[in-house]
Amino acid sequence: MLYKFKYDQSQLALDIDQKRVLAEIKPAVVPILIDPVVEIHRSLNNPIGTAPLKEIARGKKKAVIVISDHTRPVKTELLLPPLLEHLDEAGLDSKQITIIVALGIHRPLTETELENLVGPRIYENYRVINHQPEATKNYGQTSAGTPLDLNPLYYEADLRICTGNIDLHFFAGYSGGAKAMMPGLSSRRAISNNHKMQLDPRSTSGNLDDNPVRRDIDQAGEIIGVDFILNLVQNEEKEIVAVCAGHFIQAHRQGCREVDRLCKVKIPARADLVIASAGGYPKDVNLYQAQKALDNAAYAVKPGGTIILIAAAPEGYGEDTFEQWLLDAKKDPQQVLKRLKKEFVLGGHKAAAIARVAVKNKIIAVSEMDPELISLAFMEPAESLHQAWQEFDEEQDLSILVMPYAGYTLPYEEK
DSSP: OOOEETTTTEEEEOOOOGGGEEEEEEOOOOOOOOOHHHHHHHHHSSSSSOOOHHHHHTOOOOOEEEEETTTTTHHHHHHHHHHHHHHHHHTTOOOGGEEEEEOSOOOOOHHEEEEEEHHHHHHSSSEEEEGGGGGOEEEEEEETOOOOOOOOOHHHHHHHEEEOOEEETTTTOOOGGGGGOOOOOOOHHHHHHHGGGSSSTTTOOOOOTTTTTOOOOOOOHHHHOEEEEEEEEEOSSSSSEEEEEEEETTTHHHHHHHHHHHEEEEEEOOOOEEEEEOTTTTTSSSHHHHHHHHHHHHEEEEEOOOEEEOOTTTTTOHHHHHHHHHHTTTTOHHOOOOOOOOOOOOOHHHHHHHHHHOOOOOOOOSSSSOOHHHTTTTEEESSSSSHHHHHHHHHHOEEEEEEEETTTOEEEEEO
């Protein structure tokens, strides 16, 4: 059978005898929204846990809309026009609205990228800016000690709207909700304090209720305030299957249930070999992002087994600290894990996430990156998918799981 894997903007294919494959792990087939814009308007008028957006916005003087950056597959161009239309009907004009890109510590977008993200009309008529993590102000702290260092434009607004997708997240459980604010509009030290809680074993993909990272995010939202969220749930083809709007916790939890229905996939057993694609662009834009797919694949592979990670990573490592930690480790994953225990550093946490998989499993990477850079990330470089497959082709007793959308799917065994 010919198995296909997305790779940047294209795809790769591999012919494998179907009898050797335990399962192909794909998201569930869920009906897509025929007209997402109509559903967005309906959700803004009939939100979960709050009054309609127009009622909340009426009489407000200064609004901030938080949007995701280019590394997230969010259909911002669909979200913004209905939002802005409702704010206009509530009496806010364009000069009262600021749109902030929630970068966290990602690189700032160029003006061209900002225009492409929101569309020319919105770019020309509204203030659209990058978050600056070095220009935050402190407004207290959470019970976990995370400093509430936030973008002052957000804090000073009397209407705060967070947008984005709800996906699986490898240590926050799920993206979406108040995560656009924390870490999206936070300082490096705030993000670092929040993210270091990923060392807690409860900080895992798909775990919500007792996840300390998500608890910290939600508490930040409660203290600072999130007036309204507009979140999308998308399938592996980036088609919208659900719109969740309203209260930043109640609406978010509904979205998480939709993600569970879509992305949590039962497997018959762990396999000797897992062939996993991050899911193409933007899930594999760089290794920093593609790591999430590797983390999901780790739930499907046996201890001592192999993961073939298919991730083009045209932007390379994708983050400076992440890169430096990998270079400093000199191909020894244990060095990264020891270092993280001594000092939690943002960016280093991603290197440690790869290292945790690498100490248990062999990782072969099919990518556009320089082979030496792949080796420094504790992986074996392969020139092509076919080359990566060659050493397993003759091993007839090898059990195999195929994950064409590893960035979107969380495998689990029935306990």
